[in-house]
Amino acid sequence: MSAAVPPLLMEVRHLSIDYIGPDKTRLKAVEDVSFTLHESEMLGLVGESGCGKTTLMLAVLRLLPVAGRIVSGQIFFQGRDLLALNENEINQVRWRDIAMIFQGAMNALNPVTSIGDQIAEAIQRHTPIADRKALHARVAQLLDLVGITGSRAGQYPFQFSGGMRQRAMIAMALACNPKILIADEPTTALDVMIQAQILELLQDLRRQLGQAIILVTHDLGVIAEVCDSVLVMYGGVTAEYAEVDTIYNSPVHPYTQDLIRAFPDLSNPHDKLASIPGFPPRLDQLPAGCRFAPRCRLAFERCQHEQPRLYELDNHGHQASCFLVEGGV
Amino acid sequence: MIPSPILSIRDLRKLFPVGRPGIWSKQDRYVHALDGVSFDLEHGGVLALAGESGCGKSTLALTLMGLERPTSGQIYFEGKEVTHLQSAGLKALRRQIQMVFQDPYESLNPLMTVRQIVAEPLGVHGLERSRQEREGRVRKALEDAGLRPAEIFLERLPHELSGGQRQRVVIAAALVLEPRVLLADEPVSMLDVSIRAEILNLLIELRQSRGISVLFITHDLATAAYLAERVAVMYLGRIVEIGPIQQVLNDPQHPYTKALLSVIPIPNPRQRRERIILKGAPPNPIEIPPGCRFHPRCPVAFERCKLVDPQLTAVSAEHQAACLLVKEGRGNHKEGETTDPSTAR
Amino acid sequence: MNNTAANLRSLLSNLGHNWMALAGALMLVIAIFTAVFAPWVAPYNPKARIKITIEDVYTAPSPAHLFGTDDAGRDVLANFIYGARVSLIVGFFASFISVFIGGTIGIVAGFYGGQVENLLMRLTDIMLVIPDLPLAVVLVALTKPSLLNIIFVIGILGWTGTARLVRSQTLSVKERKFVLRARAIGSGNIHIIRQHIFPLVLPLMVANTVLVISLAILEESTLSFLGLSDPTNLSWGQMLNFAFTRGGLSSGAWWALAAPGLGIVWVVLGCTLLGHGLEQILNPRLEWHHLSVGPKMVERPGPG
Numbered sequence A: 001m002s003a004a005v006p007p008l009l010m011e012v013r014h015l016s017i018d019y020i021g022p023d024k025t026r027l028k029a030v031e032d033v034s035f036t037l038h039e040s041e042m043l044g045l046v047g048e049s050g051c052g053k054t055t056l057m058l059a060v061l062r063l064l065p066v067a068g069r070i071v072s073g074q075i076f077f078q079g080r081d082l083l084a085l086n087e088n089e090i091n092q093v094r095w096r097d098i099a100m101i102f103q104g105a106m107n108a109l110n111p112v113t114s115i116g117d118q119i120a121e122a123i124q125r126h127t128p129i130a131d132r133k134a135l136h137a138r139v140a141q142l143l144d145l146v147g148i149t150g151s152r153a154g155q156y157p158f159q160f161s162g163g164m165r166q167r168a169m170i171a172m173a174l175a176c177n178p179k180i181l182i183a184d185e186p187t188t189a190l191d192v193m194i195q196a197q198i199l200e201l202l203q204d205l206r207r208q209l210g211q212a213i214i215l216v217t218h219d220l221g222v223i224a225e226v227c228d229s230v231l232v233m234y235g236g237v238t239a240e241y242a243e244v245d246t247i248y249n250s251p252v253h254p255y256t257q258d259l260i261r262a263f264p265d266l267s268n269p270h271d272k273l274a275s276i277p278g279f280p281p282r283l284d285q286l287p288a289g290c291r292f293a294p295r296c297r298l299a300f301e302r303c304q305h306e307q308p309r310l311y312e313l314d315n316h317g318h319q320a321s322c323f324l325v326e327g328g329v
Numbered sequence B: 001m002i003p004s005p006i007l008s009i010r011d012l013r014k015l016f017p018v019g020r021p022g023i024w025s026k027q028d029r030y031v032h033a034l035d036g037v038s039f040d041l042e043h044g045g046v047l048a049l050a051g052e053s054g055c056g057k058s059t060l061a062l063t064l065m066g067l068e069r070p071t072s073g074q075i076y077f078e079g080k081e082v083t084h085l086q087s088a089g090l091k092a093l094r095r096q097i098q099m100v101f102q103d104p105y106e107s108l109n110p111l112m113t114v115r116q117i118v119a120e121p122l123g124v125h126g127l128e129r130s131r132q133e134r135e136g137r138v139r140k141a142l143e144d145a146g147l148r149p150a151e152i153f154l155e156r157l158p159h160e161l162s163g164g165q166r167q168r169v170v171i172a173a174a175l176v177l178e179p180r181v182l183l184a185d186e187p188v189s190m191l192d193v194s195i196r197a198e199i200l201n202l203l204i205e206l207r208q209s210r211g212i213s214v215l216f217i218t219h220d221l222a223t224a225a226y227l228a229e230r231v232a233v234m235y236l237g238r239i240v241e242i243g244p245i246q247q248v249l250n251d252p253q254h255p256y257t258k259a260l261l262s263v264i265p266i267p268n269p270r271q272r273r274e275r276i277i278l279k280g281a282p283p284n285p286i287e288i289p290p291g292c293r294f295h296p297r298c299p300v301a302f303e304r305c306k307l308v309d310p311q312l313t314a315v316s317a318e319h320q321a322a323c324l325l326v327k328e329g330r331g332n333h334k335e336g337e338t339t340d341p342s343t344a345r
Numbered sequence C: 001m002n003n004t005a006a007n008l009r010s011l012l013s014n015l016g017h018n019w020m021a022l023a024g025a026l027m028l029v030i031a032i033f034t035a036v037f038a039p040w041v042a043p044y045n046p047k048a049r050i051k052i053t054i055e056d057v058y059t060a061p062s063p064a065h066l067f068g069t070d071d072a073g074r075d076v077l078a079n080f081i082y083g084a085r086v087s088l089i090v091g092f093f094a095s096f097i098s099v100f101i102g103g104t105i106g107i108v109a110g111f112y113g114g115q116v117e118n119l120l121m122r123l124t125d126i127m128l129v130i131p132d133l134p135l136a137v138v139l140v141a142l143t144k145p146s147l148l149n150i151i152f153v154i155g156i157l158g159w160t161g162t163a164r165l166v167r168s169q170t171l172s173v174k175e176r177k178f179v180l181r182a183r184a185i186g187s188g189n190i191h192i193i194r195q196h197i198f199p200l201v202l203p204l205m206v207a208n209t210v211l212v213i214s215l216a217i218l219e220e221s222t223l224s225f226l227g228l229s230d231p232t233n234l235s236w237g238q239m240l241n242f243a244f245t246r247g248g249l250s251s252g253a254w255w256a257l258a259a260p261g262l263g264i265v266w267v268v269l270g271c272t273l274l275g276h277g278l279e280q281i282l283n284p285r286l287e288w289h290h291l292s293v294g295p296k297m298v299e300r301p302g303p304g
Helices: A053-060 A087-093 A115-126 A132-145 A150-154 A162-173 A192-209 A220-226 A244-249 A254-261 A301-305 B057-064 B087-096 B114-124 B131-144 B163-175 B193-210 B221-227 B245-250 B255-263 C002-015 C019-036 C076-112 C114-129 C132-142 C147-157 C160-174 C177-185 C189-225 C236-245 C254-282
Strands: A008-020 A026-038 A042-046 A068-077 A098-101 A180-184 A212-217 A229-234 A237-243 B007-017 B030-041 B046-050 B072-077 B097-100 B181-185 B213-218 B230-235 B238-244
Touching: A008 A053, A026 A053, A026 A068, A026 A212, A026 A229, A026 A237, A042 A053, A042 A192, A042 A220, A053 A068, A053 A180, A053 A212, A098 A162, A115 A132, A115 A150, A115 A162, A132 A150, A132 A162, A162 A180, A162 A192, A180 A192, A192 A212, A192 A220, A192 B255, A212 A220, A220 A244, A229 A244, A229 A254, A237 A244, A237 A254, A244 A254, A254 B193, B007 B057, B030 B057, B030 B072, B030 B238, B046 B057, B046 B221, B057 B181, B057 B213, B087 B097, B097 B163, B097 C177, B114 B131, B114 B163, B114 C177, B114 C189, B131 B163, B131 B193, B163 B193, B163 C177, B181 B193, B193 B213, B193 B221, B213 B221, B221 B230, B221 B245, B230 B245, B230 B255, B238 B245, B238 B255, C019 C076, C019 C254, C076 C114, C076 C147, C076 C160, C076 C189, C076 C236, C076 C254, C114 C160, C132 C147, C132 C189, C147 C189, C160 C189, C177 C189, C189 C236, C189 C254, C236 C254
Parallel strands: A042 A212, A042 A229, A098 A180, A180 A212, B046 B213, B046 B230, B097 B181, B181 B213
Antiparallel strands: A008 A026, A008 A068, A229 A237, B007 B030, B007 B072, B230 B238
């Protein structure tokens, strides 16, 4: 069948994350999510507002906001469970092994420090280089890697366009040559041509450096364009998880099916776009049974009061949480 | 007899001054937001204006709404020139052309109820003759915008509504004056994917039921393809290609359009194709390149492109592109058939 | 306008969570209560004719006179309670004048911009440069020192801070998309100011008003202390003035100073706490740093 599977880098098992609300109530932001990541794999994490995808990624690096609590699950990385590490140990993992490009980060660059200095800072904090010349060389190398001319290292964020700032963020994330790069909506605010440039850059980096990338986005077109596998989230749970071709051409979860049909397709522009009535659930108003049941066109009685677990469909790792596939393979 | 278009723009230009003239220096630097834009919008038609940021589409929307004054050029509504209308005339025009904005979270005053928001245009134009009449019109507008039954929404505040519902309130407020033209500036780009379709389908339905003409501004050609009959692709303040949507999508003539179409992601991994990824970003609209404004990034540019600024040339009866490679009347030629001087050697 | 009221109501409900605002509000309520119900709260009527002898002057606190007597043999506590009325009335009304002027200038300057804004802001700058107190002294000295005049003088000198605040808030509200949409509908300037700008600027103005009240009361006390107020209406400043200039210190009658002094401090403190509390409620709060949580972030039961 397929060529030899590259080595396993990370395995997330049954991760659940709560948020503590203002009146001490618990809100389930993420519930029982699992996935694997191999070397050089590009995993697409797709979902709409409130589905928990950003929360999931922040938990991997343990950067949840104050109200966040990881309540169960394991994150295996290179044989260790990241959740068992203490603060010092996880700090060694951050940036050196797993780096993240945050959502909207290109607008959060320090406006009074030059881009070169900010990249240098990232290096010095995690894999310090004593020799200044070597440090400058490394910064120049990183800038070159992301397509920024070295002479611009001394410029400030306001002198960069949106696309260039995003490249600078990628350079910063690559500073310590991490094995996993998490990109949270890296192209959402960018024009489609700049988006294409950034995606091409990410793919080149994968080829050159062998990194695994987790791409978090709501844009189904981008996922189809560059990802190998896809995790579809809804209301904090996994709706469907499979290889990219399966997700687009033989999805089984009603949400996945509807989402794909709601996305305009330039190759068939006049296919009627389906919309999903209602709107994504709020964390404090989660449905009693299946999270998608209130909006699902195929929902039946059981869906309203029982939550489906993740069912295996085949042995290629295709999973979906829907009673319709409970029968299995 | 061909009915005249409801909205016509001729050679519209909008320049924004950069910096201030000093005592010794004149004002000589401008942002060329719009640099000679012309098009027609037919009665009941849908025209999409597509382009990336900096192409001038937002400035065009503001200028058409009278929120910016054009530097030169003409705007015609139903055959009459309306370019320089002021106060009363402008106010009357606003009853005919209404706008739907991009950001459903910021377009609504957080202190006003839905009823007040939708009734506001009626009050502004003095159209309320009685409370019942006003109430009736507000309800009708809300229901036409898909908020049914209207009762449950009347007293709500914006923060109690979802993004899609808010956008419908914006649409209702635009509809309550019963305009002839709806200007939709990126109406769905800030909404979740699963909700976009309903707003787009709503616009289609409004057009069919009310005969409203729609000018749809977007950066997303895929959405434009869904909604529009004709599309105009903008680049750096100009229209570089314009025509019926099928023709432009299937047989793009301008290199920019071709590149744009090739990089728009298609939600099907089996259709990954060769992408023409342009280098860099559109140049600064303060310094428009000489000759063809696209030549610095154009993959098929040749010598003459640096000297001559191409005008819109007809590819077929309704399809035009501003490129030196387009031969007059030679419609539907595909790649490889052009007499491209740079490949002729 | 009823949802401006709703906005204010939600503001008030938020007050419950902010201890500073609550404390300040409580202090002010007590002061206002005392002033309003003075005839019932005060042990004596300070304007009643009584016979006094030399022994009655500056007597120390006793059960009959909880705060002793002043230089005219009158009960300090009674004067103090009635004095609250004067101080508070001057404070409130003067500050309303200030906020009205400042608010109008701020909104007009912020909204219309251009030359209008330039002119108004330069006017504000001039007013800021001129020292308030000497100018107030001159103005009051030139006109007769009645309560009304003092209110008026303090009012027209105290608007600059409000003007700046309101202008900057107007500028930011003006840029919001719903204002643009109101224009696109065809709204005129007056409509936009009334319907959109003013309701959103109001909460900040309310918070500012409270602070201006405290400043006005301080100003009044200062002017009275300098002898420029109406001697028939004893305000706290007046009481301080009399205590100082009529041998209070030398006779060691600390109570004659303590009472009005504490009164001023009480009201000003109350206003300041409430005002700052309101500002806190109205401003978005900063996120805490994630690293402050530390190991607690992982809550699941330990491995095995």
